[in-house]
Amino acid sequence: MESGQTRKRENSEQRILDAAISLFATRGYAATGIRQIADKVGLTTASLYYYAHTKDDLLLRIMRLGLGELLSSGQEAMEGSSDPREQIRGLLKVHLTFAASNPERARVIDNEFQWLKEEERESVIALRDAYEQLWADAIANGDRKGLFEVKNASLTRLALLEMCNGATHWFRPNGPMSLEQIVGAFEDMAFALLRCDEPLSGASALEAAAQSPQ
Amino acid sequence: MESGQTRKRENSEQRILDAAISLFATRGYAATGIRQIADKVGLTTASLYYYAHTKDDLLLRIMRLGLGELLSSGQEAMEGSSDPREQIRGLLKVHLTFAASNPERARVIDNEFQWLKEEERESVIALRDAYEQLWADAIANGDRKGLFEVKNASLTRLALLEMCNGATHWFRPNGPMSLEQIVGAFEDMAFALLRCDEPLSGASALEAAAQSPQ
């Protein structure tokens, strides 16, 4: 039963990645020791190296896997409709779902890529740029069609993304706002920022009860 | 000549703070060694300890000084007018000027306060909260007077601040956008986010030529 053998390895690898994500998110990559990661999964550092190549490689895999997910989800959302308003709504949902379902991972991906080696970092940044390009495309589409009114497209894209990433700082799975409420509230803010008066026919942001985050 | 003696000390202290800011901003507090700080100012680590108490204290002073400046500038801006639109414009100018005049310092203040000891951190967070309260007040004022239309005040405040802080990531003093252009562009986005149709009588955001950041 080959899958029985590999399952244990894969399981350990995943547990190590999860521990690394949690520690990298709360203490930062540089300040996280491999002994802490090993402790968290109940191994010695030597055993940890049986699964992981280097500390650096752990970070690289976290980044690549996460950004890969985000990018392909984003591409799906873009292909789901040619209406820029739907595209923005799709991207918002993808991004916020990603950020809210695992805020720690999102924070690592957002903040720690300076520690990758030059070569690795370039490939990771290429993934991030590809993802941001989706947003740029959606904004440009809406602007061209007259649905949005954007004075500075680059700045608006950055503002939108930064706004969404803010959620990783305060969102807690058991907080007062559900994911749906958050997505609704962000749709409202995003379309305001894009000066879009008719967000969309039916599914417009239902009044997400004004509620404090956290 | 007493001032001649103290001037040298103050000068060295400032040079050490500047070096620490630069290194903390680019490598993070945890990953910055005091030997690097000492090298940057041309001292040995032993000499550095003649001026600085601990590495931790360096960070604390950077935070307290910076947030103190930001808070008092913000309070001035709030007292400058009772019109919420002017208040928002004032806060935007203060915040962006602060972020743009020394992006490294702004980044340290924003990202590194997790390394302060419990007691220190609380006092620093109190400063930050007092500053954020200014924004909350301005937004609430505008909403009450019917000048803004805000569905979720807390979320809007966070989005605005996160948006502005984004500038610390890409702003370069010699980049293509001047500070005035950036302030103008952000005023435009902020009032869009606040759904404010009449930003203000005369001084409305003059068309900040659509221009990519960085």
Added chain:
DNA sequence: GACTACCTATCGAACGATCGATAAGCTTTG
């Protein structure tokens, strides 16, 4: 002016602790 006393600024050297990583060998599992 000479002598004593003190202060400022700096240094080389070293402290114990911890860092990421490895080698060699034991134990469990199929």
Added chain:
DNA sequence: CAAAGCTTATCGATCGTTCGATAGGTAGTC
């Protein structure tokens, strides 16, 4: 038995911090 999984013990490097020492200047006393 062989492979997979894991441990003990250790490596050299670096961490923040402290030590004792000293050169040079300032101030006060005779």
